[in-house]
Each structure stands twice: as C-alpha cells, then as structure tokens.
Amino acid sequence: MPSTNTRAARRPATAIEEPRASTRSMTPERILDTAERLFAMHGYFGTSIRDIMQTCGIELSLARYHFGSKDALFQRAIGRRAAVISQQVIESLDAALAASHGERPHVEAIVIALCAPAFAHLKSGDPGWRNYLRLLTQIGCLLERPDLTAPFYDQYGPAAARYRDAFAKALPGATRETVELVQHFVESVFHLVLNELYAQEARSGTRALAASHIERMRTYLIRFAVGGIEAMVGSGSARPGS
Template sequence: MPSNSNSSTRTTAAGRPATVAAPVAVARRTTPERILDTAEELFALHGYFGTSIRDIMQACGLEFSLARYHFGNKDALFREAIGRRAGEISKQVIASLDALLESTGNMPPGIEAIVTALSTPAFEHLKSGDRGWHNYLRLLTQNSCLLERPDLTAPFYDQYSPAAARYREAFALALPNADTDTVRLVQSFVESVFHLVLNELYARAAKAGANASAPPLSPREVERMRTYLIRFAVGGIDALARPGSPPGNPEH
C-alpha cells in the first residue's frame, strides 16, 4: 500500500502530532472510526467501568466534544463498539457450521467437530494478527462483567443470536439423549471455556510485551491454545452429558 507523504506532518484536533506508526490507515479512517477503534481497544483492556470517554479521546488525540457529537454518551459508544463486528462474526461461525453439516450429510455431527467449527473464525482472526479483531474478541470476554447491564451487551447478543441458535441445534443433534437444559448448559460451558482461553492468550501476549508494531499473538501459540480449548471442552461436555451425571449434581 503506497504511503502518504504528508502523513508525518498531520496533527490531531488536540494539536498533538498524529500517530506515525500507521499514517495511511489513520489518514483514511473517519473520525467516528478512529474513536471506535480506540474505544474498542480501551474497553477491551480496562472494561466498561475502567474506561472513560475522556480516556478514549485523549488516546486517539481528538477533542472530547467529538465523542459527544458522534456517539452521545459512554453507554452509546460502548454499544456501538461491541456491536460493530457482531454481525460479521455471527455469519462466519454459521458458515463454519454449515460447512461441517454439509460434510457429515445425514449423520449427526460430533461434539469435537462442532466445537472446532465454532472456534475456527475467532482463532483465524487471532492468527492473522489483525489488531482490530484482537481487540474486539478481547472486548467480548468482558461481557460476563456486565450481567447487570444487558442493555450494554444487547447489540452483540441481538446480532449473534442466530448463530447461537444454530449451534444449540447442532449440540442437540450430537447429544440426542440430552434434555434442553443440558444442551443449554453445554453451550454455556463451551462459551465460558472459550473466554478463559482467550484471556489466557491475552495474558501471555502482555507478558511477552506485544507492541503496536508486532502481531499481538503468535499464530503457533494461538493454535496450541485452540487445541487445548477443544480438548477441554470436549472432555467437559462428555462429563456433563454422561448418563447418570445430571447437571448440578456433584455426587455423580
């Protein structure tokens, strides 16, 4: 991609030099996109409660008033950030499942294959080194901290609900003897394991000192952790769905 010879002399609305690391990308982004990119990263790092609009605007070098103009308040900005890629990731995980079901024909899919299909799009994004997807997937791990604020996470869940329903159906096919509650528990368990593995990856990246000029996560490490996720999830589902071991009964 050709460079912009004038990018190094650009200044932000606050009068500070613009970021030089990616001048062309910064020059081509609109103001709302710059704000959203920064909000996505800071909300992912510090959570909704640990991030203010002032933090976001200072980080992207823009006037505080521009956030109010484009998004209104912090709640609206968070909802915009958490919903911006939800439709895309939903379509991707559905396509991954469709490919699996097409390959199995009339046979029910296996649990390992379903978990693999579910994890493939996110882990491919992580291996690509795309910082936007890196930040967004990390942002999604914050959802469990916002159980009392469903209005904030609704933009994600509303768009992702078709994918969740499809995977719930797939788990039901793979577990024909499981009741509806067990299938829902299985799905929640896989999502929880997914978040744990992602958090572990981000913690390792932080310890390794990932910076803006390097991929945030090693593709080799990402794939290794994905393997752990699948093995752990499959083992847990087997225990949850095993006959004689009803959910919530620690004695079995």
C-alpha cells in the same frame, strides 16, 4: 461580565457544535477503534470517554456529537463486528454439518466450528479483530447491564440458536437444559482461553503471539471443552468413532 446562569442560558450545556466537514467522516471510526481497544483492555467500568478522546487526541465534545454518551459508544463498539462474526460462525457450522453427510454430528466437530473464525482472526494478526475478541471476553462482567451487550446478542442470536440446535442433534438424549448448559460451558471455556492468550501476550511483552502458540491453545480448548461435555452427558456421542 455575565453570570454563569446567563452564559448557560445563552448556550445550553447540551448544545454541541457540528465538526468541520474535513474531520466528520474519519472521526467516528477513529473514536470507535480507540474505544474498542481501551474497553477491551480496561473494561467498560475502567474506561471513560475522556480516556478514549485523550488517547485519540480529539476534542471531548466530538465524542458527544458522534455518540452522545459512554453507553452509546460502548454499544456501537461491541455491535459493529457482531454481524460479521455471527455469519462466519454460521458458515463454519454449515461446513461441519455438511461434512457429516446427514449423520448425527459429533460434539467435537461443533466445538471446532464454533471457535474456528475467532482463531483465524487471531492468527491473522489483525489488531481490530484482536481487540474486538478481547472486548467480547468482557461480556461476563456486564450481566447486570444487558442494555450494553444487546447490540452484540441481537446480531449473534441466530448463530447461537444454530449451535444450540447442532448440540441438541449431537446429544439426542440430553434435555434442553443440559444442551443450553453445554453451549454456555463451551462459550465460557472459549473466553477463558482467549483471556489466557491475551495475558500471555502481555507477559511476553510482544504485540502478538506466534501462530503456533495460538494453534496450541486452540487445541487445548477443544480437548478441554469436549472432555467437559463428556463428563456432563457421557462419552457416547462426543467424539468421532465412539
């Protein structure tokens, strides 16, 4: 019987066999769908590749073949819908700015535009988007691992810049630092409201909340965010007609 060292020499631990052609095309998306859901529920640190593959019912070696590592799998999961949501929030902002007919935009309109695509996805009941938006709420737990969230921020950067410029136009007397704080405040409130929705969904024991409840939480988000901005910079430009 060969020794352990002899077996390792014949077949290095890093060697990965190529999967059969019949499973090659469907497997990566299946793994990503499951990873997206488990990372969203339990976070990066609370989820292992073994958890993901056992849930998939797929051999552990296929995760290494398709993605290489847990970090790479998380990066693919958090980045794969980023371009879509980025484009959607840009289009939402463009529509809001067009409605202002060249006048100074109102903060409330910008906040509404920012959260509109996400709440539309939540109301649609699409499980993939529901999991992905929940995954994005985990970003705040990964501040010390910017490498993990870079695939999202790299693609979302243009949208974030557009909203920062819009807030600056809506708040002409505010410093750049204040504008950035306003943007971070709105994004934080947005994540808190999403977390509350997911918590309510878990407490209710249902797979999805009613559209009316989602809409009510969207309204609360807008009121809270706009009220907070008013407190920070004054109410003169926060609401229409002020």
